[in-house]
Amino acid sequence: MATLSKQDIGKILARQGILIAFAFFIIGFTLANGRFLSPDNVMGVVRSSAILGVMALGVTFVVISGNLDLSVGSMMSFSTIVVLDLHDKIGPALAIPAMFAMTLCLGAFIGFLVGYLKLNSLIVTLGMLSAIHGLTLTYSGGKNMDIADKDGTWFDVFGQGTALGIPVPILMFLALAALLGIILAKTPFGRKVYAVGGNGTAATFSGIKRARTVFLCYLMSAGCVATAGLIQASRSLGSQNTVGQGLELEVLAAVILGGASLLGGSGTIFKTVIGVLILGFIQNGLLLVGLQFYVQFVVTWIIIILAVWLDIAAKRGKLWSNIA
Template identity: 85%
Template sequence: MTALSRQKIGGVLARQGILIAFVVFMVGFAMANQRFIAVDNVFGVIRSSAILGVMALGVTFVVIGGNLDLSVGSMMSFSTIVVLDLHDKVGPALAIPLMFAMTLALGAFIGFLVGYLKLNSLIVTLGMLSAIHGLTLTWSGGKNMDIADKEGTWFAIFGQSSALGIPMPILIFALLAVVLSVLLSKTPFGRKVYAVGGNGTAATFSGIPRARVVFMTYVLSAFCVATAGLMQASRSMGSQNTVGQGLELEVLAAVILGGASLLGGSGTVFKTVIGVLILGFIQNGLLLVGLEFYVQYVVTWVIIILAVWLDIAAKRGRLWSPIA
């Protein structure tokens, strides 16, 4: 095999390696357990991944813009608890917009700190993770939330109903993915997000309002988190006040798996959806072959390391460092 052939193969593996690995996983799990490819199992995996997927859609914009958001897990807990609490106090028709307004306010605050004050996004969102968790516990009084009259409310339609045989969470996930994909790839705002993440200084000198773009990516991420919180609350009609704890790492893993670079400037909504499905099907496959649930944490870590390696390899055009 010539050096040119090896370089081409390395380039393909760097760009599409995670998809190749996903196909290998799918084939292996299907051979190990035929139930893995059953229609009900496939729909079940996609449905259970929809909440994580909706959150990942918003974080995709943040990461492409060159920043991180580690607050989404705590923010999802906050959204879920707030909408459940307000449901019994003011009714779902008012509870839903009030919850969205409060969640968007949190996202706007983070966007202001990162975009306009130019604080480090990792530090800001890591701090907000704890702050929002404390806010959630304060709101709930340290207690879990449940809807009192589960039978006499239409609130369950967002998480438990279906249309044309397709569960509503899947439809919400798919619709939001289509809308945000168009926003990212076909609009001036989407091009500005890529520009800011690719080279913020150059974007500023080109007349792009860098601070405003970063601000809007966090507001958009908060909107997706609020939607995920609504789906979670509607699905269970009750929730623990830590329901979103730890999800920020899974969301970030899905976004990176989809090809969004931690350095900013690259990624697509479609590939983020693929990343979400990769995580969902791998975790489901591990359970079906008889491995304990905690093995998922190790596998997720390995997948993140693999994805980061492939991301760096894609940028330099080879899998290994030229000095290795």
């Protein structure tokens, strides 16, 4: 019988370490609380993860293209506040496309800076995080938003409705995941995204328009953020103007957990969905065992560090560097 060497074990941990750790988490949480894997709890976790998941789908394209987007949290706050404000002014039928148009303009601006001006994506999106937050506060006058007539609107269907017994947010998340999964895996644009992220210089010399590809990735990310903002606004029919604050790190954690490399060129939509669910179930499990919600921030940070370490380890084929 063949035995695994330390190097083989290291490769397995580097490539599947997150899933192995998640399996241990599931076992531990189930033993600690029998309600963890109950149908109601599982459905609740998936539903609560839908907003984060929708945002992560768009960021997956950005990360695979070799860039980052740290502006998605504040952009989601902006989308939510705008659609709630316009709902009472022009009605939901016009408020929704108007919000999408405004959010896509923000994504197009970021895509222009990173794609065509070739500015560093970390610096640009970190700056836009603050800029969009300021824009949101300016738009709202520093106030939270609520829909005046909450009982007389059909707008709540996106966040509170069900179809065939399944919450609409879950259906929207899965439908968008299926669509973007096909685009990434089966279309020429998807292959261009992988090429640009894997080796941007080689992609340019092979005739791929690198700037346009990066621009479109940020545009898709903004569209996903607008969808997440729509679900968030519809779910509560009101919102604080900081509702998306901090979500950028959770989104990035979910994408990296799904196997997308921060170095670009690798990742899939399906694995991002898995990463979103891993993060959602871990956070839910922490609450069920009695830990305070703020422990999630520490755990998220640990998960990001672990995921990045395993990503780098997978590239070099071992967990530890030769350099002490």
